[in-house]
Amino acid sequence: MRDAIKSSDFTISETGALGPPLIGALLRIPWETVRRRMLERLHEQGFDDIDTPHLNVFLYPGPQGERPSELAARMGVSKQALNYLLGELERLGYLERRADPHDRRSRRIALTRRGESAGHAMREAVVELEHEWEARLGRKRFAQLQTLLRELAGHA
Amino acid sequence: MRDAIKSSDFTISETGALGPPLIGALLRIPWETVRRRMLERLHEQGFDDIDTPHLNVFLYPGPQGERPSELAARMGVSKQALNYLLGELERLGYLERRADPHDRRSRRIALTRRGESAGHAMREAVVELEHEWEARLGRKRFAQLQTLLRELAGHA
DNA sequence: ATCTGTTGGTAAAGTATCTTGACGGTACAT
DNA sequence: ATGTACCGTCAAGATACTTTACCAACAGAT
Numbered sequence: 001m002r003d004a005i006k007s008s009d010f011t012i013s014e015t016g017a018l019g020p021p022l023i024g025a026l027l028r029i030p031w032e033t034v035r036r037r038m039l040e041r042l043h044e045q046g047f048d049d050i051d052t053p054h055l056n057v058f059l060y061p062g063p064q065g066e067r068p069s070e071l072a073a074r075m076g077v078s079k080q081a082l083n084y085l086l087g088e089l090e091r092l093g094y095l096e097r098r099a100d101p102h103d104r105r106s107r108r109i110a111l112t113r114r115g116e117s118a119g120h121a122m123r124e125a126v127v128e129l130e131h132e133w134e135a136r137l138g139r140k141r142f143a144q145l146q147t148l149l150r151e152l153a154g155h156a
Numbered sequence: 157m158r159d160a161i162k163s164s165d166f167t168i169s170e171t172g173a174l175g176p177p178l179i180g181a182l183l184r185i186p187w188e189t190v191r192r193r194m195l196e197r198l199h200e201q202g203f204d205d206i207d208t209p210h211l212n213v214f215l216y217p218g219p220q221g222e223r224p225s226e227l228a229a230r231m232g233v234s235k236q237a238l239n240y241l242l243g244e245l246e247r248l249g250y251l252e253r254r255a256d257p258h259d260r261r262s263r264r265i266a267l268t269r270r271g272e273s274a275g276h277a278m279r280e281a282v283v284e285l286e287h288e289w290e291a292r293l294g295r296k297r298f299a300q301l302q303t304l305l306r307e308l309a310g311h312a
Numbered sequence: 313a314t315c316t317g318t319t320g321g322t323a324a325a326g327t328a329t330c331t332t333g334a335c336g337g338t339a340c341a342t
Numbered sequence: 343a344t345g346t347a348c349c350g351t352c353a354a355g356a357t358a359c360t361t362t363a364c365c366a367a368c369a370g371a372t
Contacts, residue, residue, distance in 0.1 A: 018217055022282040023289065024190040025216035026305035031183040031234075033308075038180070053358060060181035061174055069320055076188075081359050083322065088358095097321095105320045105367045126178040133179065137307060148301040149182035151293060152189075209329065225349060239351065244328095253350090261338045261349040293318050 034126055041125035047118045049092050057085055058119055063109040072107065092093065094118060186289075190282055197281035203274045205248050213241055214275055219251065219265040227265065250274060 021029075035055070039092055042050050057063055063071055072082035086109065089095050094115035100106035111119065134142040186207075191211070198206050212231055213219055219227055228238035242265065245251050250271035255260040267275065290298040 018220070019279070021216050021306070021309065022279060023286050023305075024194070024282040025294070026188070026302060027183055027187040027190060028215065029309040030305065031180070031187050034180040034183060044161065051357090059176050059184065064174070067320080077358095078360060079321070080323090080361085084358070100320095103320080103368070107321070123175070123178060126180045129159050130179050133308060137304060141304060144300060145181065145304040146182060148293060148297060148304075149179075149186065150177070152289060153177065153182050153185040155292070207328090223349080233329095234331065235350070236332085236352090240329070256349095259339075259349080263350070 024110050034099050034129060036121045037129055038125045041128075042118060047114075047121060050094075050096075050118065053085060054089055054094075055122075057089060058115075058122060062111075062119055064111050067100070067106050068097070068109065069106075089115070113143055190285060193285055194278045194281045196286075198274060198277055201277050203270075203277060206274060209241060210245055210250075211278075213238075213245060214271075214278055218267075218275055220267050222265050223256065223262050224253070224265065225262075245271070268299075 035052075038054060039050075039052065042048070042055075057071070068082055068086060072079040072121045075082060086095065086097060090097060093112055095112055097107045097136050098110050100108050130142075133145075137145065191208075195206075195208065195211060198204070198211075213227070222240055224242060225235050228235040231238060238311060242251065242253060249268055249269055252266045253263045254266050256264045286298075293301065
């Protein structure tokens with residue numbers, strides 16, 4: 001069964017077999033499509049000061065109400081690096097860093113109206129892609145895809 | 157049917173509904189798991205001079221035989237940025253930039269033995285994850301997932 | 313209350329990675 | 343041959359990150 005591979009489906013390098021795309025590439029390629037679309041729509045709609053690094057701050061579930069430390073941990077960057085991005089986004093009017101009433105060391109991120117709009121535009125862009133992909137795969141199969149991915153993302 | 161959503165499955169922000177994770181997050185989260193695992197295994201196996209930006213060069217289908225320009229376009233960075241990374245990877249012994257026999261302006265990227273090994277280690281790491289996920293979802297459902305993702309990645 | 317250890321945010325300095333602009337060499341069509 | 347486009351690279355500068363260091367605020371023990 002290991003040999004049942006159609007070589008037309010993928011590239012074979014000259015030195016040695018590269019093999020078919022593994023699950024990594026299969027996840028990455030459509031994810032890159034999603035990110036491209038989000039950035040595209042944002043720029044079209046006037047949020048053209050948002051760049052890839054800023055985008056990461058807005059990714060699901062977003063920064064609303066979060067503490068910088070937690071968000072940095074989730075994003076896998078140092079809290080200083082995040083702090084730099086938050087400074088940029090605050091300067092650009094997308095969010096504010098407010099005092100945390102329960103812990104005076106801490107802060108809470110609050111999206112401004114503009115920040116909420118940007119988040120909305122991003123979600124709209126993805127919903128748009130969902131419709132395109134649902135049309136391509138069929139309603140039922142797209143739902144299956146979502147279910148399967150949710151099971152992977154769940155335990156992650 | 158649109159209402160059949162269990163609120164325990166996802167976060168609801170205080171100001172307004174964030175909604176369930178869209179396909180973007182569902183793709184991104186497991187993809188990040190893949191990338192983390194690849195980097196982890198690389199570092200364990202002595203390829204500890206490879207960092208996230210370098211990793212991108214090796215991602216499917218990899219740089220073997222490619223021209224810097226094409227690769228840069230595929231990666232979505234400027235050719236100068238890629239050239240910098242190629243310089244690093246060449247210095248670290250992962251690849252060489254050879255002359256292209258058919259076009260003397262151009263070059264072709266050739267992986268060294270060490271470069272091939274690193275690529276192999278990355279693929280092994282993903283195969284490992286594939287087994288874990290196949291066990292979680294079941295053989296048949298994991299195969300379905302692959303099929304569905306292939307249809308998305310195909311037309312990209 | 314005070315001591316101790318820990319946590320949250322920030323400042324400063326240095327580094328890595330990316331951008332834009334410019335250039336010489338090559339290919340290719342007219 | 344000549345104009346145009348493309349390929350890789352150099353150089354300069356901006357951006358995004360890391361490491362180190364620091365202080366204020368919390369938490370738990372006396």
